[in-house]
Every structure is written in structure tokens, then in C-alpha cells.
Amino acid sequence: MATGRTHRPATRSRGIPEATVARLPLYLRALTALSERSVPTVSSEELAAAAGVNSAKLRKDFSYLGSYGTRGVGYDVEYLVYQISRELGLTQDWPVVIVGIGNLGAALANYGGFASRGFRVAALIDADPAMTGKPVAGIPVQHADALEDIVRDNGVSIGVIATPAGAAQQVCDRLVGAGVTSILNFAPTMLTVPDGVDVRKVDLSIELQILAFHEQRKAGEDAAADDDAAPAPAAVKGAAAAAAAAAAMDEADPKGTDGEAPAVMPA
Numbered sequence: 001m002a003t004g005r006t007h008r009p010a011t012r013s014r015g016i017p018e019a020t021v022a023r024l025p026l027y028l029r030a031l032t033a034l035s036e037r038s039v040p041t042v043s044s045e046e047l048a049a050a051a052g053v054n055s056a057k058l059r060k061d062f063s064y065l066g067s068y069g070t071r072g073v074g075y076d077v078e079y080l081v082y083q084i085s086r087e088l089g090l091t092q093d094w095p096v097v098i099v100g101i102g103n104l105g106a107a108l109a110n111y112g113g114f115a116s117r118g119f120r121v122a123a124l125i126d127a128d129p130a131m132t133g134k135p136v137a138g139i140p141v142q143h144a145d146a147l148e149d150i151v152r153d154n155g156v157s158i159g160v161i162a163t164p165a166g167a168a169q170q171v172c173d174r175l176v177g178a179g180v181t182s183i184l185n186f187a188p189t190m191l192t193v194p195d196g197v198d199v200r201k202v203d204l205s206i207e208l209q210i211l212a213f214h215e216q217r218k219a220g221e222d223a224a225a226d227d228d229a230a231p232a233p234a235a236v237k238g239a240a241a242a243a244a245a246a247a248a249m250d251e252a253d254p255k256g257t258d259g260e261a262p263a264v265m266p267a
């Protein structure tokens with residue numbers, strides 16, 4: 001048994017590192033915007049800036065896809081959209097079930113962005129009998145008793161958990177038992193899954209905590225700048241220099257070696 005981890009090696013069987021896979025959706029989002037503006041080609045520098053990624057990293061990532069662009073012309077936007085979509089498995093339809101149709105589950109069900117990216121909400125499931133049959137986003141909610149049948153009948157391999165934390169593990173076990181092999185978990189708890197099942201955890205409060213850390217650091221830098229106007233004792237100056245050196249190292253790659261810090265993380 002595995003405890004809430006994604007049990008894939010750092011490099012996938014087809015040789016694409018997980019860090020590259022995590023950046024592919026960023027490229028796809030930027031490329032889709034270019035495609036919508038009918039831009040035919042894009043340079044690695046332009047695309048890297050639009051995706052918020054270093055251009056050398058982008059070229060390396062695309063080399064894993066076998067896409068090298070044309071010198072002086074750049075990358076063909078439509079072909080890259082196709083290549084990345086195919087790599088991410090988005091050229092096929094993925095039926096998804098959402099379990100727990102409260103505030104969050106209903107908001108997710110109403111989000112139009114899933115369908116446009118190939119994720120079809122096949123069913124909404126909730127344990128509250130009062131919810132059964134009620135339409136949410138035009139889909140009638142089904143009772144949790146039927147979870148296994150719903151998963152099997154719809155060939156679902158991706159389940160979204162938006163239940164309270166206390167119910168999440170049991171829901172996860174039932175989803176996995178019925179054949180689900182990928183879980184997107186919004187409940188604030190670690191899930192235990194068998195090998196071969198991927199879990200991604202979304203936690204907006206962690207993202208806010210990271211922003212709070214950066215806000216605090218910015219405030220510290222402002223205060224240090226104010227202090228620089230007045231002479232500081234030697235020990236304090238040393239500490240400020242160490243903090244500045246650490247900040248400079250961070251700035252060299254502020255988001256770490258994997259590029260943009262994702263809002264969704266391996267659980």
C-alpha cells in the first residue's frame with residue numbers, strides 16, 4: 001500500500017520526466033491562447049515568456065516530445081497544441097465522477113473548463129438522500145449507494161473527491177475498488193491508495209500560505225531598505241546580508257527547478 005503518493009518513477013516509461021509533464025499544461029494554455037488569435041508560429045522565447053518558464057527549459061521539454069522547431073521560424077502552434085494534447089491524453093474523452101456535491105462539488109460541476117479540455121462530468125454522487133435526483137449543472141445527483149455501478153457503467157478512471165475529510169478515505173477506497181485509477185482530492189486529508197493509483201491533492205489554503213510567506217518577505221525587504229538609510233549594528237548587518245544572499249539564490253530560480261509551482265500537487 002502507498003500513502004497518498006503518486007507511484008510513478010521520476011521518469012515515465014516513454015522517457016518524459018514528471019517535471020516536464022507538469023509544465024506541459026502551462027505550454028498548452030499559452031499555445032491555445034495563440035491558436036485562438038490565429039498566430040501560426042511562435043519562438044521559444046515568446047512561448048516561454050507566455051508560459052512563465054525559462055526558454056532553455058522549454059526547449060529541453062519539447063525535445064522530449066521530438067519537437068525542435070525551425071530555426072528563424074519557431075514552433076508551429078497548431079502542431080504543438082496537437083502534440084502536447086496527445087501527450088497529455090487529451091485527444092480522448094475522459095469521463096469523470098465528482099463525489100460530494102456540496103459548495104465545492106457543485107462549483108466544480110458548474111465549471112465549464114473541464115469539458116472544453118476533454119474531461120466530461122459523467123456523474124455527480126452524494127451521500128445525502130435529499131440531494132438524489134436534484135440537478136446540478138444540468139446533471140441529476142445520484143446517491144452514493146450506486147457509486148460502484150456508476151463508475152463501472154461509465155468506464156470512469158478519474159474520480160474527484162469533494163467530501164468532508166472524514167469521508168474521503170472511504171470514498172477513495174470505493175472508487176478504487178470500482179476501477180478508478182486517478183483521484184483528484186480536494187478534502188484536507190492524506191489518502192492511502194494501492195500502487196498504480198495516482199492521487200493529486202488540491203489545497204488552496206497551502207497556496208495562500210505560500211503567498212503569505214512571500215508577502216512577509218517583501219515586507220521584510222521594505223523594512224531592510226528603510227533600515228539601510230540608518231547605520232546598523234554589525235551583527236544585524238550580517239544577518240541582513242545572509243538574508244539578501246538567500247533571497248538572491250531564490251531569485252535565480254524563484255519557483256524551484258520544476259518551474260511554476262503548481263496549485264495541484266502530488267498528494
Ligand SMILES: NC(=O)c1ccc[n+]([C@@H]2O[C@H](COP(=O)([O-])OP(=O)(O)OC[C@H]3O[C@@H](n4cnc5c(N)ncnc54)[C@H](O)[C@@H]3O)[C@@H](O)[C@H]2O)c1
Nearest residue numbers: 100102103104126127128162163164165167187202203204
Ligand atoms: N482543497 C481546497 O482548496 C478546498 C477548498 C474548499 C473546500 N475544500 C474541501 O472540500 C470538501 C467539501 O467542501 P464543501 O464546502 O463543498 O463541503 P459541503 O459540506 O458543502 O459538501 C460536502 C458534501 O459531501 C457530501 N458527502 C459527505 N459524505 C459523503 C460520502 N461518504 N459520499 C458522498 N458524498 C458525501 C455531503 O452530503 C455534502 O453534500 C471539504 O473537505 C473541504 O474541506 C477544499
